Amino acid sequence: MLDSTLSDIEARALSAIENAADAAALEQARVEFLGRKGALAQIGKDLGKLSPEERARIGKLLNSVKQTIEQRFETKKTWFEEQALRARLDAEWLDVTLPAPGTRPGSLHPLTQIQKELEDLFTSLGFAVVDGPEVETEWHNFDALNIPPAHPARDAQDTFWLENGHLLRTHTSPVQVRAMERFGAPLRIIAPGRVFRNEEVDASHEHTFYQLEGMMVDRDVSIGHMLYFMKTLLEAIFRREVTVRLRPGFFPFVEPGFELDIQCLLCGGAG
Structure with missing residues (x-):
């Protein structure tokens, strides 16, 4: 009876491995037939109930079935790993013969x-x-x-x-x-x-x-030239027309000294 049970387990295990659509399904088949609580493990627990001659014969058959299932499992697992690697290489493919993109341009301070x-x-x-x-x-x-x-x-x-x-x-x-x-x-x-x-x-x-x-x-x-150039400078900086004025300012290294004021560009001098 155990002979037919082992044959049935082997057939179902090989079919499950063959029809596994992905690595997760393959792992589920391994657990079902080769796991610690799987089908082959349950038969292994029943060997003690057999006579010595029958135990030896069934044990040998059990190991044969287990090896067959493990080999088919490893073959399918390797195939999935190769497929995953190939997909990753296709996604991350890089042509190393292309010229380098060069240094990214920076910007001025x-x-x-x-x-x-x-x-x-x-x-x-x-x-x-x-x-x-x-x-x-x-x-x-x-x-x-x-x-x-x-x-x-x-x-x-x-x-x-x-x-x-x-x-x-x-x-x-x-x-x-x-x-x-x-x-x-x-x-x-x-x-x-x-x-x-x-x-x-x-x-x-x-x-x-x-x-x-x-x-x-x-x-x-004259001072008029200085006023013109200063106003031109400020209009270039702010990109709009500005109103300026000169007022006396004390600087110990120059005489006469002036300071230049510019009308507020936000409120127009209203405060």
């Missing part, structure tokens, strides 16, 4: 963008863009600008002093001196660049910031 826009504006107005070293001499940074050692303007500009009388420039004004030395007059330049002050960093102070300085040296140059 906002400060660099605005500096380039202003340089383009002033060059269209006939100005030259000049630059100078950020590590300056004391003479170019102070003395040549009529700021001697005892001048109060030096107290207002906390300076990073270096060796041999050099320093990190506290403004872009040394470029004025170098441009006059190199080009002479008449002269029309702007000097954008980074400057440094030995200040404690907080919400309104920074040890490194940027300036854009303009200079005109010629006959018949």
Whole structure:
């Protein structure tokens, strides 16, 4: 009787393995026939009830059936794994012979963008863009600008002093001196660049910031020219017409001194 039972189990197991549609169905067949509580395990528990001769014969047959089912199971399992791998390779396929896409383009820093826009504006107005070293001499940074050692303007500009009388420039004004030395007059330049002050960093102070300085040296140059260029500068920045005014302002390194006000672009000066 156990012979026919084992034959039936073998036939059903092989059919279930053959007809398994996926790995989950295959695993379900394995558990049903080869699991610890499966059909073959139940027959194995009944071997003890048989005579020694019958136990040996049925045990041999049981092992044969089990090996047949296991081999067919492993074959089908391998096939599913190969199919899964092939599908993954198809989905993740990459042609390594294609050229690399290259470095993704970055973008300019906002400060660099605005500096380039202003340089383009002033060059269209006939100005030259000049630059100078950020590590300056004391003479170019102070003395040549009529700021001697005892001048109060030096107290207002906390300076990073270096060796041999050099320093990190506290403004872009040394470029004025170098441009006059190199080009002479008449002269029309702007000097954008980074400057440094030995200040404690907080919400309104920074040890490194940027300036854009303009200079005109010629006959018949007036405050009206400066007002025109400043207004043109602001209209280029805000991309709209602006209303400005000049008012006296005290700066210990220049006389006369002016400050430029711009009417609020949000409320139109209404407050």
